[in-house]
Amino acid sequence: MIELSERVRAVRDLSREAAVDLRSRALAIDTDPDAMDxxxxxxxxxxxxxxxxxxxxxxxxPSTPLLRAMERGSCLENVAGLIELARGDVGAIxxxxxxxxxxxxxxxxxxxxxxxxxxxxxxxxxxxxxFAxxxxxxxxxxxxxxxxxDRDGEGWRLTGGKxxxxxAARGSVGVVFGRTGRGALSIRAALVEVPAPGWHGEKLDMIGLRGAYISRLSFADVAIPAGRMLGDHLPxxxxxxxxxxxxxxxxRVRIAASAVGTALAMVEYVLEHRKNAPGGQLALARAEAGRELVYEAAARIDRDPERGYLSSAAKLGAVGLAVGTAHWASAALGPAGLIEHPLLEKWTRDVHAFEFMxxxxxxxxLHVARGYQAGDADA
Structure with missing residues (x-):
């Protein structure tokens, strides 16, 4: 079990307070993610x-205590805060x-x-x-x-789709990945500002995490001016x-933290409305164990950022935890539970998005199996 430092505990506690604001906005953003004013x-x-x-x-x-606490923090600090914010609402984040x-x-x-x-x-x-x-x-x-x-004088032309x-469909500036050739090292990233001729974006009709405004993009000979290709100064x-x-x-650890935070939110919500819900203490214990796994994965990243075994294990476990918790929560409040509790209904939709992030x-x-065979599990 990871022992949290005083700084990490401060980030966690301040984020828990901030989550109240996110939860108050969750249903409104889910209902109409275009109405952001x-x-x-x-x-x-x-x-x-x-x-x-x-x-x-x-x-x-003006600076705030939470901003000062999170500033240039470790991976463990970041995920400790994110778990608490996710207990507010990931879609709002x-x-x-x-x-x-x-x-x-x-x-x-x-x-x-x-x-x-x-x-x-x-x-x-x-x-x-x-980020396309x-x-x-x-x-x-x-x-x-x-x-x-494709080269165009000193700049480039972007063609394809994401x-x-x-x-993306409402974004104004971002990073797009593409190829400058056929080799593996030809995959590059460029800064793009939109609207631009040849750029088209459309919002996809999603069931969960509607606040994320998941989109499809197409590029038809979009001009990328000189100086917008990232990494030219690097090897x-x-x-x-x-x-x-x-x-x-x-x-990956951040996605795992989001999934665990949502699982904790669902368990706590059910127990708040049905204190003795069957399986409630087991669901809570599993969510808390998932949190410890995410903490351990984050601490591992802080020690050795290039070894991704435990981050993959945490992401894999957290997704299954969140979906399983959603199934339990749906049953625990009875046949009309999701109708009577729209916030819980929203979360049971949201959790399925973590699989694809x-x-x-x-x-x-595959990552976990290869890491285990390579001895990363013992690192």
Whole structure:
């Protein structure tokens, strides 16, 4: 069992308080994710946006205890906070206009000029970013992507399409992955600002996590100006997708934290409304065990960011936990339970989305098996 430091406990406790705001917005965002005007002023949205932004590119806004606690934190600190925020509502978190995963990659691969260009465009809290990697016909196999960058003078032309991309149809700036050639090292990422000629985005009609605004994108000869390709200043092996393996390991733990937080929220909600629900204590014990697994995976990432065995195990276990908890919760409140409790009904839809975020379960079973054979389980 991981013993949390005083700092991690502070992040956890402050995030638990902040989750109340997210839960109060959950049903409204789920009902109409386009109607965001009433949510822009959320103090949690502001905290998330500021925490996602490197200090040198932030606006001059008042700091908060939670922002100070989360600033440049470890993976363990991040997931301890995220579990608590997810107990509020993951859909509301994903609806937040912030740099998000795109910002992580810009910070990893971008020059100072590119970082300033990207992060300053997120000022004001009313613009979304997007991170476009997945393709409809390729799924989790990012190395087989077909979207391409073709040379056009000093710049590039972007052709192809992406699918299942959060906030893409309403985003204004983001990162798009594609190929400059056929080799594995030809997979690159570029900064894109929209609207732009040849760019088309559409929101997909989703059952769960509607706040994430999952979208499909198509590109027809979209101009990428000179200076927008990320990583040109880096060695070839550190320019594209393979440079980001440690980030993917981190993100898998974050998805696991989101799933565990949602499972905890469902258990606590059921026990609040039916104290002696059959199987309630077992469901709670399983959710708390899932939380410990996520803590352990995060601590492992902090020790060795390149070893992804436990992050895959945590993601795999957390998805099964969340779905199983949703099935139990649906039965525990009786035949009309989901009608009488719309927040719980929402969460039972949301949990199925975690399967498709940062790799499906079959992919992670392979990662876990290979890691075990390589001795990573004993590391």
């Amino acid at each position: 009433e949510h822009y002023g959320s103090p949690v949205f502001e905290m998330v946006r500021q925490a996602d932004t490197p200090p040198q590119y932030r606006e001059s806004l 994903l609806a937040c206009p912030s740099p998000g995963l795109a910002g992580v990659f810009v910070e990893l691969l971008g020059t100072p000029e590119q970082q300033e260009w990207f992060f300053t465009r997120m000022h004001g809290g009313r613009r979304w970013s997007f 990697m997945t393709e409809e016909s390729r799924g989790n196999d990012a190395t087989a992507m077909e979207t391409r960058f 699918c299942y991309v959060g906030n 070839v092996t550190r320019r594209g997708i393979f440079a980001a393996i440690t980030t993917f390991n981190h993100m 940062e790799g499906t379960s079959n992919i992670h079973r």
